[in-house]
Amino acid sequence: FVIPDFQDFIKDIEEMYWSAKSNTDGKVASYIPQLARASPENWGVSVCTIDGQRFSIGDVTVPFTLQSCSKPLTYAMALETLGPDVVHKYVGTEPSGRNFNELVLDYNMKPHNPMINAGAILVCSLLKTLDKPEMTLAEKFDYVMSFFSRLAGHEVLGFNNAVFLSEREAADRNYALGFYMREHKCYPEKTNLRECMDFYFQCCSMEANCDIMSIMAATLANGGICPITDEKVLRPDSVRNVLSLMHSCGMYDYSGQFAFKVGLPAKSGVSGAMLIVVPNVMGICTWSPPLDPLGNSCRGLQFCEELIQRFNFHKYDNI
Ligand code: GLN
Secondary structure (H helix, E strand, C coil): CCCCCHHHHHHHHHHHHHHHHCCCCCECCCCCHHHHCCCCCCCEEEEEECCCCEEEEECCCCCEECHHHHHHHHHHHHHHHHCHHHHHHHCCCCCCCCCCCCCCCCCCCCCCCCCCHHHHHHHHHHHHHCCCCCCCHHHHHHHHHHHHHHHCCCCCCEECHHHHHHHHHCCHHHHHHHHHHHHCCCCCCCCCHHHHHHHHHHHHHEEECHHHHHHHHHHHHCCCECCCCCCECCCHHHHHHHHHHHHHHCCHHHHHHHHHHCCCCEEECCCCEEEEEECCCEEEEEECCCECCCCCEHHHHHHHHHHHHHCCCCCCCCC
């Protein structure tokens, strides 16, 4: 086993869980009522190792919407189906140094990277327009959902229609980004912007829980092979690209500090979820809705920092 004494490891996870539980910092996202209703008490942690040992504690079966945690997944799918050369003709690999939804493109007039809204909307247009273009939006939704589900060992994902509808209602900035990119001819030809935006909101509104997301993180930790089903879902080069950009761009404007302090690829979302990958060891998902001013889950961050104090998981720990 990659974690030889798993029982002992679980004791550490439990201690870190309880210590973060008493942290009441942060505010639940409130830009739409459906997210504002989330209980600040919710707190769950799930771990899945690359050899399939699993442990979960807290609110690990309560569903939450993927929100920005869908960004590495759609990016992974685009890499897998279209290849990195095509994808990176349209989107960069540089941290933006700006807010995740800021109205800004890089000096090539491309979105900076796939982990911010502009880049994720662009990736959605690539998936919609270049990969199986004959599919309708309905078919494309099923196709993407089943790809996500393969990453999660064929666990079933949900969809929160109320979140989808209100995301679309409260989306002035995202539409502004969408049109700004059309003005600069960022999309592949034949892109239908309305469909592409809907597709982006749908990806944000898919639902999963900590248990399920920890398997996705474990598939990434395991080079693209799902440790539960042994299915090869992603090529190693796709995984490398996804993890590289999670490492440099996954935690909003805290990405540099997170890379310094924690040294692990991770991605957070406004629902309070966090996907954390310990390459060649395990995937972790934490979920707790209260967010710090930069948009990262307060308990999730505390958990990661304690994890690195107890274990030598930081990328540069073993040199
Ligand atoms: N639905 C959010 C948006 O597009 C998702 C972004 C996030 O999780 N930070 O604004």
